[in-house]
Amino acid sequence: MLVLQIAFRNLFRNKSRTLVTLFAIGLSVATYLFLDSFIHGMDYQAIANLTTFDTGYAQILSKDAFDNRGRPSLEDVSDLQAIEQIVQEAGLTAQVERVSQADLIFYASDGFNLDGNLPLEVRFLDAESQKIPALKSGQTLQQWSTNSKEEASGIWMSQYYAYYLGAQIGMPITMKITTAYGSQELLDGIIAGFFETDNSIVNQRVIFADWQHSASILELDTLAQGNRLTFYRPIPKSKTFVLPEPYQLYTYQEINPEFVAVAKFNEGRNSIFLFFIFFVIVIGISNTVMMAIYERFKEIATLRAFGMPNLWIRMLFFWEGLLLGILGAIIGVIIGSLINLYMIYVGLDIAAVVEQNNNLGYPINSVIRGRFAWRPILFISGLVVMLTAIFSFTTTRVALKRSIVASLHS
């Protein structure tokens, strides 16, 4: 087809201009793919952090505990075994968790870098048998201990605090626990081990303590601040169970409305990116198309003189725009995919930003890894190709409105 031949060859009529335009289009596409991968990576990581440790996919809580999340609840799940049995009879597995808010107190005289206290969440569990999904390979605390004789009276903290506090195994530490009744109890112990995890929630907000030891010393069995059952795997829709009052099953979205709000914002983020992409593409190609048309007023007039219909001439520029868009999209996808590969396998280290800004209010890690998806590639490529083709088609009107004689003499 002669019109395609003309369109293709016209792309290389002014190589410099075509290259600049292709670069602009390619850069826009690559930017969109990078941002999409980054945001999806953040979303995925946040959900993973929530579901592997914080709230799991769902929790069984009392209504009062749900309404007063983060504060002591007197309507806690006290009969954990009974609830656990209901869950097991439904063919599901949930982890029993006892949680309290505590102040961790440490002294420079004991070897720490400074005197101070840290408000943290302490989770009481069976150090030997209870596996923690957030830790590497879902290990137990026992597997993190280096001093097997001391772990019974110890606490486990993250490597993050080991670095900042100068903590070492064996150092004495005190937990001031606020119980469900509002009373304060002191639990003395030593640092039994440090765990390692990429989960920022675990790193900065949580310490672990062995339940049996704490319960026997402090008689905490009925005084733990928060008792719940957490599901660390999705609950199939086919599995149902009935819970006694006042207990209900809450999803992680219900427990973390802030996360849901941010996720909703993320759904709208594409509009911002699209506007940015659209703007750059329009600016990038409009100059090229307009200059090409202005340079070819005489040529277009010649075609009109020879009886070429306006639609034929418009299609000539349509194909030119389409080819420009396809080439630009290919370049952008290649660049974007290379950046994406880096994002997926290496990630973007935002530790400085995350640490200084309290995780940005979002349960993410310090290294964000990208996520690959075909959909954004197909979407942005299609959009770019469509925009350049349509823009080229419509802009030709400028030349077609001119007098043939005036254009022939231009």
Add this chain to the structure above:
Amino acid sequence: MMLSVSQLHKTYGQGEAATYALRGIDVTFSEKEFTVLSGPSGCGKSTLLNCLGTLDSYDQGDIAFYDKSFNAMRSKDQTTFRHDHLGFIFQNYNLIPVLTVYENIALAITLKKWSKQVIHDEIMTLLQAVGLEDKVDKRPTQLSGGQQQRVAIARALVKKPALILADEPTANLDAKTSQEILDLMIKLNEERKTTFIFSTHDPMVSSVAKRIIHMKDGVITSIEERS
């Protein structure tokens, strides 16, 4: 009568700045003519040529092609008329630079429903007639001015138009090349019976014309017939 022009008026601008390019032109053209519109610059010969080719509009009067009035034609009809019945030869050749010689000629008939073989045969016949059969794959930038004008002539003729309008076709050529081009057009006029109407103030072109229409200040001053 192939083309008839009656009381044609064309004005550029308005009021005191108005320029009367054509003032009541009456003239007819027959088949197989080889006619020159001659006159000094600004006499209206190019304007008349453009109006004959529906490239420009006029203010009063009418032009008819075999009794089909231009006044009754819409823009699309004019495009179709140009495609089916007209060929143009321009002073600056106006070839498409990204196309080869062969493709430039083929462009003129790309919308015709001819078979590939017929198209090929027609183009090669014309290239032989204009002496460029060995230049089929060359781009216009690889040709001399005279060669480019030959390609333009072939392009104008390939669709077998009834009428070819040539605006200063030899203006950018040297004398020798101009003569060659003129000889070629005379030959094609005789072989193909296509009407040629020129707008020129080149005396060389006027010397070979069978009819010369002299114009001055937008009017026809005289018509010179030659046998």
